[in-house]
Amino acid sequence: MPVTVSPVTARQELSLLWRRGDAVPIMVGMTTLEARTRRRPPLLTAGLAAAPIWILLAVVQAATRTGFDLTRHPVSMLSLGELGWIQISSFVVTGVLTLCGAAGLYATGAGGVWGPRLLGVQGAGLIVAGLFPADPGFAFPPGTPDVPGTMSAAGAVHLAAASASFLAMIAFCFVMSRRFGGSSWAVAGRAGGALLAAGLCWAMSGAAGGPLAMFAGVVAAWAWITVTMAKLERAAQG
Template sequence: MLDTVSTDRVSTLSALANAGILAAPLFTVAAVVQAATRDGYDITRHPVSMLALGDLGWVQTTSFVVVGLLSVAAAAGTGAAKATRALHAAIGVGLLIAAVFRMDASDGFPLGTPEGRLTTMSGHMIVHNAGASVSFFSMIALCFVLAAGFRRTGQVGWAVSGRFAGVLFALGLAWAMTGGTGGALTLFLGVAIAWNWIAAATLRRRRQA
């Protein structure tokens, strides 16, 4: 009986961890498809979060909710160190906050919105940015935490690529936060590179375990 319970628990945790690995590619595909099809949206000017605005905004909101829950599932299912679990959970919680509190319309999106960047932010946009920041900084930190684990086991390629992904995301985020040209694009690329590397690294660790 105990063996059965133990086996069932391992299977459940494994399923949760595997679900978490899907978060990054699902988010990336959903964002790219919407960026290519939403009228008036320009990924070099508009952050992905702005896709949650307008008549089809529910698509991006659903994406935030799904990938947020998948990231929390990864935290619950992984048998990794406490810091790794905490960072997975923080990524998920930040995304769920971003799903509930939306950005303000600006810079011509959705269609009909006046051109130009915002000069003030609403309360819900401030909370959105706070949630997104939690996710962003957690992703950057997780890249370095996982890279350190690979370095300890002599997997140099994975260690170097993890640090590279973290640095790229940090640079892309800094460029976007300072209002650099094309900052929305550098932010998205940073998220896509770092988060999909985390997914690949997590899958590798699971296969080795």
């Protein structure tokens, strides 16, 4: 004897499956379509967490570390002193998260050729910058002479790695902004890249307030990069 399924019961079951996120076979004529609840790839989700973690830890430390002045000292110098392990961990962890984001963007195909590569350079630069701390100077940590000393080998590696990371961020902003045509979001991307470039030049010139300008540029560029990663992933999923 054939079993009759109530249309209401069938609809309820379908609704339940959708809420559970299971793949649901839907019969349309003779064609079976598989409806899936789309989830963001875990690697990409990890990448989206990098900027908030790095920025939050930098702001909290800048406000609480004795002797630290963001108008005089770059965030990198938070890696020094007894509490330096916090910023070192921040560099390494957010670098790993950024590499995860690069892998996730590559897996979705959303970032094209250069998006994942530039994120990869940024992430690798952050990790190396964490493993090789900046040199002390400008009276930080407290007790350090108020003038910069001779750059150490570790300091030189840190400077090169951080610079590579910053340049990759700038390039990402300009390269990926082209995907948004003449939209306001594209303009925001170019502005973020320009702000970071200007802040980097300002800081390297030794002018007053340079570290603060560079930090503001990093925040602007990295925020744009983070939101853009999410936008590209959503666009790739349709």
